[in-house]
Amino acid sequence: MDKTVNNKAWLLVLPVLAIVAFSAVLPLMTVVNYAFNDTFGNNEFFWAGLEWFDEMIHSDRLHAALGRQALFSAIILAIEVPLGIFVALNMPKKGFWASFCLVAMALPLLIPFNVVGTIWQIFGRVDIGLLGRTLSGLGLDYNYTNDPIDAWVTVIVMDVWHWTSLVALLCYAGLQSIPQAYYQAARIDQASRWAVFRYIELPKMKGVLLIAVLLRFMDSFMIYTEPFVVTGGGPGNATTFLSIDLVKMAVGQFDLGPAAAFSLMYFLVILLVSWVFYTVMTGMDRSQSDIPEGM
Amino acid sequence: MARITLRNLAHSYLPTPQGDGDYALKELDHVWQDGGAYALLGASGCGKTTLLNIISGLLRPSHGRVLFGDRDVTDEPTAARNIAQVFQFPVVYDTMTVRENLAFPLRNRGRDAAYIKARVQQIAAIIGMESALDRKAQGLTADAKQKISLGRGMVREDVNAILFDEPLTVIDPHMKWGLRTQLKQLHREFGHTMIYVTHDQTEALTFADKVVVMHEGRVVQMGTPQDLFETPAHTFVGYFIGSPGMNFIDAQVAGDTATLPGGAQVGLGGHYAPLSGKIGIRPEHAALTGQGGLPVTIRRIEDVGRHRLIRAELQGVPLNIVAPEGQPVAGLDRVVFDPRRINVYADDWRVAPQEIA
Amino acid sequence: MRLRPSAIVMTLYLLFLMVPIYWLVNMSLKTNAEITGAFSLFPRDPTLRNYAVILTDPSWYMGYVNSIIYVVMNTVISITVALPAAYAFSRYSFMGDKHLFFWLLTNRMSPPAVFALPFFQLYSSIGLFDTHIAVALAHSLFNVPLAVWILEGFMRGVPKEIDETAYIDGYSFPRFFVRIFMPLIASGIGVAAFFCFMFSWVELLLSRTLTSVNAKPIAATMTRTVSASGMDWGVLAAAGVLTIIPGALVIWFVRNYIAKGFALGRV
Numbered sequence: 001m002d003k004t005v006n007n008k009a010w011l012l013v014l015p016v017l018a019i020v021a022f023s024a025v026l027p028l029m030t031v032v033n034y035a036f037n038d039t040f041g042n043n044e045f046f047w048a049g050l051e052w053f054d055e056m057i058h059s060d061r062l063h064a065a066l067g068r069q070a071l072f073s074a075i076i077l078a079i080e081v082p083l084g085i086f087v088a089l090n091m092p093k094k095g096f097w098a099s100f101c102l103v104a105m106a107l108p109l110l111i112p113f114n115v116v117g118t119i120w121q122i123f124g125r126v127d128i129g130l131l132g133r134t135l136s137g138l139g140l141d142y143n144y145t146n147d148p149i150d151a152w153v154t155v156i157v158m159d160v161w162h163w164t165s166l167v168a169l170l171c172y173a174g175l176q177s178i179p180q181a182y183y184q185a186a187r188i189d190q191a192s193r194w195a196v197f198r199y200i201e202l203p204k205m206k207g208v209l210l211i212a213v214l215l216r217f218m219d220s221f222m223i224y225t226e227p228f229v230v231t232g233g234g235p236g237n238a239t240t241f242l243s244i245d246l247v248k249m250a251v252g253q254f255d256l257g258p259a260a261a262f263s264l265m266y267f268l269v270i271l272l273v274s275w276v277f278y279t280v281m282t283g284m285d286r287s288q289s290d291i292p293e294g295m
Numbered sequence: 296m297a298r299i300t301l302r303n304l305a306h307s308y309l310p311t312p313q314g315d316g317d318y319a320l321k322e323l324d325h326v327w328q329d330g331g332a333y334a335l336l337g338a339s340g341c342g343k344t345t346l347l348n349i350i351s352g353l354l355r356p357s358h359g360r361v362l363f364g365d366r367d368v369t370d371e372p373t374a375a376r377n378i379a380q381v382f383q384f385p386v387v388y389d390t391m392t393v394r395e396n397l398a399f400p401l402r403n404r405g406r407d408a409a410y411i412k413a414r415v416q417q418i419a420a421i422i423g424m425e426s427a428l429d430r431k432a433q434g435l436t437a438d439a440k441q442k443i444s445l446g447r448g449m450v451r452e453d454v455n456a457i458l459f460d461e462p463l464t465v466i467d468p469h470m471k472w473g474l475r476t477q478l479k480q481l482h483r484e485f486g487h488t489m490i491y492v493t494h495d496q497t498e499a500l501t502f503a504d505k506v507v508v509m510h511e512g513r514v515v516q517m518g519t520p521q522d523l524f525e526t527p528a529h530t531f532v533g534y535f536i537g538s539p540g541m542n543f544i545d546a547q548v549a550g551d552t553a554t555l556p557g558g559a560q561v562g563l564g565g566h567y568a569p570l571s572g573k574i575g576i577r578p579e580h581a582a583l584t585g586q587g588g589l590p591v592t593i594r595r596i597e598d599v600g601r602h603r604l605i606r607a608e609l610q611g612v613p614l615n616i617v618a619p620e621g622q623p624v625a626g627l628d629r630v631v632f633d634p635r636r637i638n639v640y641a642d643d644w645r646v647a648p649q650e651i652a
Numbered sequence: 653m654r655l656r657p658s659a660i661v662m663t664l665y666l667l668f669l670m671v672p673i674y675w676l677v678n679m680s681l682k683t684n685a686e687i688t689g690a691f692s693l694f695p696r697d698p699t700l701r702n703y704a705v706i707l708t709d710p711s712w713y714m715g716y717v718n719s720i721i722y723v724v725m726n727t728v729i730s731i732t733v734a735l736p737a738a739y740a741f742s743r744y745s746f747m748g749d750k751h752l753f754f755w756l757l758t759n760r761m762s763p764p765a766v767f768a769l770p771f772f773q774l775y776s777s778i779g780l781f782d783t784h785i786a787v788a789l790a791h792s793l794f795n796v797p798l799a800v801w802i803l804e805g806f807m808r809g810v811p812k813e814i815d816e817t818a819y820i821d822g823y824s825f826p827r828f829f830v831r832i833f834m835p836l837i838a839s840g841i842g843v844a845a846f847f848c849f850m851f852s853w854v855e856l857l858l859s860r861t862l863t864s865v866n867a868k869p870i871a872a873t874m875t876r877t878v879s880a881s882g883m884d885w886g887v888l889a890a891a892g893v894l895t896i897i898p899g900a901l902v903i904w905f906v907r908n909y910i911a912k913g914f915a916l917g918r919v
Contacts, residue, residue: 003744003745004744004745005744006744006746007746009740009746009749010740010746012740013740013741013752015732015736016756016796018733019729020756020759020793020797022789023771023789024767024793026774027767027770027771028767028770030769030770030773031769031770087661087662090657090662091662092658092662099907101662101666102907102908103907105666106903106907107673107900107903108669108673109854110854110896111854111892111899112853112854112856112895113856114856114872114874115892115895118892119672119673119675119676120672122675122676122888123676127688128679128691130672130675161672165669181383181384182386184348184351184353184382185382185386185444185447187352187373188379188400189399189403189447190374192403199388199390199391203388221763222764224763224764224765224857225857242763243763243765243857244765246763246766247765250768250769256769259769263765266763267762267763270761270762273761274758277757278754278757
């Protein structure tokens with residue numbers, strides 16, 4: 001759509017600007033302040049320069065958390081994206097069951113994060129949880145509080161449980177926008193099921209899939225509450241992801257300087273990814289505009 | 296290639312249709328000759344697309360059979376019927392190049408690479424897209440995309456029929472003419488059976504040898520463009536074909552005379568058993584005159600280029616008359632009809648004149 | 653039924669989603685003795701005692717009230733400020749609009765953990781600590797950008813000619829906006845409100861950090877089921893079930909727009 005140039009539109013944006021400035025810029029200034037200073041309390045600060053950044057960049061603890069975080073995000077993406085697509089392809093297209101599936105699938109998305117954690121904490125327990133009890137009943141040595149592998153499996157299954165529906169719902173919306181004529185043409189061209197997926201469904205899902213991947217990447221990169229409730233970051237540091245580590249550092253140990261430096265670097269990574277996200281998405285909006293609507 | 300026979304065919308989208316009105320397609324028997332160019336003409340929602348989808352196998356009819364040649368294909372899937380179809384909106388595989396798009400139906404049928412290459416080249420030449428063969432289909436204009444759809448429809452030499460579902464809807468008016476001519480030429484060249492669905496009479500009449508007119512789920516007439524013009528089998532055909540459509544006037548018919556409600560009499564070109572119905576006359580076959588005929592009130596005269604269209608009233612009933620260019624109309628207030636061109640209708644269906652023994 | 657294979661897939665997937673929730677419901681209907689004692693798929697002796705505990709104890713049920721208060725405050729604030737901004741982004745181009753839009757987006761993407769401590773200090777220093785408005789404002793950090801994005805997506809679908817016709821007809825901007833434009837994007841406002849509600853409802857890190865007693869959310873209250881006499885599993889499960897219900901109720905109304913909302917109005 002061609003837009004009118006009008007700098008008075010700034011007035012309409014002012015309320016948003018004020019509120020976000022208050023809740024984003026001011027706190028960020030505090031973080032920056034901590035990151036470059038040292039303090040012994042009493043609001044007295046000493047210039048520390050890049051010391052904290054230096055410390056953090058060379059911190060084994062941070063590297064380990066980052067490694068765990070990257071591995072976690074990679075695994076859940078590798079599971080949730082194909083599974084989400086698969087589920088979307090199998091969803092009913094219309095009628096009561098379509099609505100039913102939509103509602104049932106959206107349900108996990110609306111459960112407070114710590115309740116999600118609680119559900120799985122209970123569900124996985126060997127003494128009172130269905131999952132833990134069943135697994136140990138099958139003779140498996142499963143205990144997520146002692147065994148790092150079991151803890152990882154639990155946290156990953158929990159995330160898959162919690163968020164696969166998001167990917168599936170997005171893909172479903174993409175699939176719904178494919179005109180019936182495409183499927184009919186494919187039948188006439190004698191395309192195989194795979195070819196229909198590869199040449200019709202996948203290209204049409206590309207846009208929403210990109211959104212799904214990036215949302216999942218970013219949200220998993222910031223994950224805090226759910227694993228914290230289930231494992232508390234343990235056993236040991238096995239499931240201590242970036243946010244958990246950050247909160248431990250800032251609130252637990254009150255190492256404000258390093259925590260702030262950590263925050264800023266964390267934030268910069270997210271900023272970078274957001275920029276890629278934004279660029280790709282606005283590019284997509286442009287290329288989509290020549291597709292006729294209402295088919 | 297094969298003759299396509301529809302036998303006692305009917306379709307309802309409802310599981311248990313009650314009356315006539317529940318049928319999207321009312322029972323019909325129809326044969327499409329091998330190699331014919333047909334147009335399926337009718338207003339939106341008259342069942343044209345339903346009929347087309349039944350032939351291509353995208354829809355299974357609730358009643359009756361579909362035969363290709365002597366083979367009953369009613370229960371066969373689309374792919375087994377070897378049909379090509381071009382849809383209202385261009386359907387192209389966006390991520391493929393134009394070449395891959397054209398080759399797709401052949402690849403799926405396992406044809407060998409050398410043949411595919413040659414055939415794609417040939418089709419590209421026909422639709423005039425040789426230079427764009429290696430471009431991605433995405434981002435092409437709507438009419439280029441529709442040409443690709445067309446090309447994909449024709450790329451298989453052995454198709455039983457090519458079906459077109461209002462294929463020129465999204466095409467710019469000045470491109471329409473070119474594509475239509477191209478289609479006609481392709482039909483002459485390859486002799487495929489072609490069925491062309493449209494609601495545009497110009498498209499139908501210029502494309503087809505035989506036009507099938509549909510109205511409310513029923514085939515009301517099948518004939519050459521000339522048949523449709525001169526002897527419409529149903530008042531709908533009379534209205535729908537021609538611009539403006541046929542004039543219909545209530546009348547009592549007996550022998551070779553029609554008596555209009557006011558008592559005026561009109562001579563007919565044939566003999567009819569007594570009936571109460573309508574007479575139909577094309578605006579082209581009515582003429583203004585100074586004496587004789589019937590008195591009319593002229594409301595408006597429109598100059599539409601090659602002729603003038605006179606909007607008149609005959610005893611309160613609107614009547615259109617075409618006056619040839621150059622004919623003076625001033626002062627003329629009576630109308631005469633060409634008796635041989637008058638058709639007689641009872642219950643909206645045409646009644647043929649009796650043979651005179 | 654030719655949909656059978658996909659019906660099986662969907663049944664399995666929905667089972668996977670529902671079984672853990674069922675287990676929570678199951679536990680909430682048992683006594684603690686039954687939970688830790690006998691292992692059973694159904695409550696042998698269903699009891700509502702756990703729910704009674706929550707609904708009669710103010711320190712429990714005030715958690716719900718607190719959560720609902722700040723969630724509603726946040727939704728109202730977010731939608732109110734986002735509406736004019738979304739209109740500006742969808743209709744006008746102005747200096748720095750692209751950068752501003754991007755900057756808003758980054759806030760949706762910023763980890764709450766980064767902001768937890770600074771928020772705590774900021775709100776403590778201005779005396780807003782442990783108030784509902786503090787949580788509502790903190791959640792604006794990610795909900796305002798989200799609301800702007802969703803609303804902008806919906807507004808783009810409204811032809812510009814409508815605005816122009818209204819101005820020609822002599823409508824002032826505020827009157828046009830409230831009387832004509834807002835009804836046109838009513839579904840968009842509904843979806844944006846739903847998402848603000850949802851993200852504010854499920855977020856815990858910030859709401860827990862910014863409250864202690866008076867505005868403590870239910871989700872945080874749940875952590876106190878650990879007591880001297882051991883874990884009160886039944887009450888914990890009942891509290892969990894009660895947090896799921898508001899979400900489940902509102903989903904039904906926006907079921908057809910959920911995906912569009914998650915895609916920030918870009919489907």
